[in-house]
Amino acid sequence: MFLKNAWYVAAWSHEIKRELVPRWIAGEPLVLYRTEAGQAVALEDRCPHRRAALSLGRLVGDGVQCGYHGVTLDSSGVCVKIPGQERIPPTMKARSYRVVEKWQWVWVWLGEPEAADEALIPDFRWNSEPGWVYTGGTIDVKANYQLLTDNLLDLTHETYVHAKTIGNRAVIETPMSCEVQGNEVHLQRIMPNTPPPPLFAKVRGTDAPIDRWQVIRFQVPANISIDARAYPPGTQDMTHALRWFSINSITPVDATTSRYYWTITRCFAQDDTALTDLIHKAILATFMEDVVVIEAQQVRIQTDRADKQEVGIRADAGALGARRILERLIRQETEQAI
Ligand code: FES
Ligand SMILES: [Fe+2]
Known part of the structure; x- marks a missing residue:
């Protein structure tokens, strides 16, 4: 029902700061924030452990700590910490989305990352x-x-x-x-x-x-x-x-x-x-x-x-x-x- 290989406006640039902002786009939950260096990030707003909303967690450096059991992901969605456990399963990760800031807005590519083409931003x-x-x-x-x-x-x-x-x-x-x-x-x-x-x-x-x-x-x-x-x-x-x-x-x-x-x-x-x-x-x-x-x-x-x-x-x-x-x-x- 929705075009996935497309850029969607997720927010105004000025709305994305050092805090977690939840946004649903075309039926998908996303969480947006800025890294310490100011880069806008968009991750799937869904913890890979038990699907809690990551946006209910907190920012830890450039990553997100899930507010439910403390699993922590970096800004590319890769898990970097599981409380009480050394081994991190490779599937413990959240999807990360391509983000481009242009014309005052934060654009997110919902489709395959390899197909993301900045020239398609209007x-x-x-x-x-x-x-x-x-x-x-x-x-x-x-x-x-x-x-x-x-x-x-x-x-x-x-x-x-x-x-x-x-x-x-x-x-x-x-x-x-x-x-x-x-x-x-x-x-x-x-x-x-x-x-x-x-x-x-x-x-x-x-x-x-x-x-x-x-x-x-x-x-x-x-x-x-x-x-x-x-x-x-x-x-x-x-x-x-x-x-x-x-x-x-x-x-x-x-x-x-x-x-x-x-x-x-x-x-x-x-x-x-x-x-x-x-x-x-x-x-x-x-x-x-x-x-x-x-x-x-x-x-x-x-x-x-x-x-x-x-x-x-x-x-x-x-x-x-x-x-x-x-x-x-x-x-x-x-x-x-x-
Ligand atoms: S649901 Fe996120 S750590 Fe358990
Ligand atoms: Fe009108």
Whole structure:
């Protein structure tokens, strides 16, 4: 059900310190921490002795001591101490995961370690790019992660769900182009000479018409960047533009719960902390509007009779494209494993 040969965001870099942090990712329990030298570590959160959660134990140097009977593992998951016993069986170890810190986040590779390829981490450079400033957060959602991907790949919902911030009629009245390229989906909607949605008018300090752009890129398993722009009509004049990236990575916790990592990162008025605060609050409120819709979908998905069907519409193209890519990759993985 989940793609294993993939990078998942396990945490913000600033969340991982000299303490044990438990995280479930795609149905697997992990424990994260930092070594004394500052290296982020991810181990299976499961003691090889009697399956106690290692995260309930304690850090001992760069390793973890299980809080139940004191078995101690090093940062690669290899057992280095069993109380009252000299011999250490070679199977006394916990799985360790490849970890890379990039774009403010801690990424964990769930698949075969030899297949871990850093180049597969999505290009979210805008979270760390000089000249750009980000604000963001994490939202726990009681829904399957793909419902969040669907949501971000069909922005017609902005008109209905986000009328107070980023939605207006222009979004539904302008067709969106959709292209599947390899394992990515690219979507684009350019809305020329259109009234700004309420949040854009507030941020730019004017409700004069704009050329509004939405350029969306999906990368597996659930990474979506949205390049959002508002220019004075007929120009690409950055001095009066609004431009930000909405960067989104959704980590499945299990089949019915997810952790949604998000940022908005902008390249104008970077020092204006009041503006950062305004954008943060407005975008968080916007995403919480999505969460209400999505959690209600999840309840129906779980309680519906098995024969209940959904009916597709044209606007589903991006979401369907992403689902097909993921399905194909998961099927390939399963076939290889047999
Ligand atoms: S369960 Fe961890 S030492 Fe026994
Ligand atoms: Fe939304």
